[in-house]
Amino acid sequence: MKSALDSNRPIYLQIKEAIEEDILNGRLAPEEQIPSNSQLVSHYNINPVTVLKGINLLVDEGIIFKKRGLGMYVSPDAPEKLKRRFSDAFFQEHVEPLTALAKPLGFTLREIHAMIDSAWKGEKND
The missing domain is CATH 1.10.287 (Helix Hairpins)
Structure with missing residues (x-):
């Protein structure tokens, strides 16, 4: 996870891009759970809606998927x-x-x- 966010760009896009970068660099593997919304909110000290907006973009693109009751995971083909x-x-x-x-x-x-x-x-x- 990135340590800080850039105030000049939309935060939800930076959340999305940080997760994509972690996947591309192998820090998040296929089928691995991504940090929870509450972990991201706490880590970056941001609004939960902002985190959800970035996460939803990744879901829409098929990069991550939800396991009901367990959290969000990296798609096998991400x-x-x-x-x-x-x-x-x-x-x-x-x-x-x-x-x-x-x-x-x-x-x-x-x-x-x-x-x-x-x-x-x-x-x-x-």
Whole structure:
């Protein structure tokens, strides 16, 4: 769980994203129970309705599900669903704009690969 929330963004979305991040990073496994609403309310010192709004988004997306009387659990296919969604978003938000800019500048695919490899390794591109 994140230690703090950003006051500049809707809190319910941050709750949703924090749970998604925990699933993607393996801190919450498929079929594992997520923190209860009261735990989240207490941890972040926020309104229960705000927590419920973020949780309901995850339920609507099939990322978590309710076991009656037991709590909320990570759906078996949640990691794959999230990876697919984030992969699609990454492609649209980063790869497409990168290629749209690189082509008119005359970069070859090999040069782009070399730049990405360099950035991946933390090297500065000269």
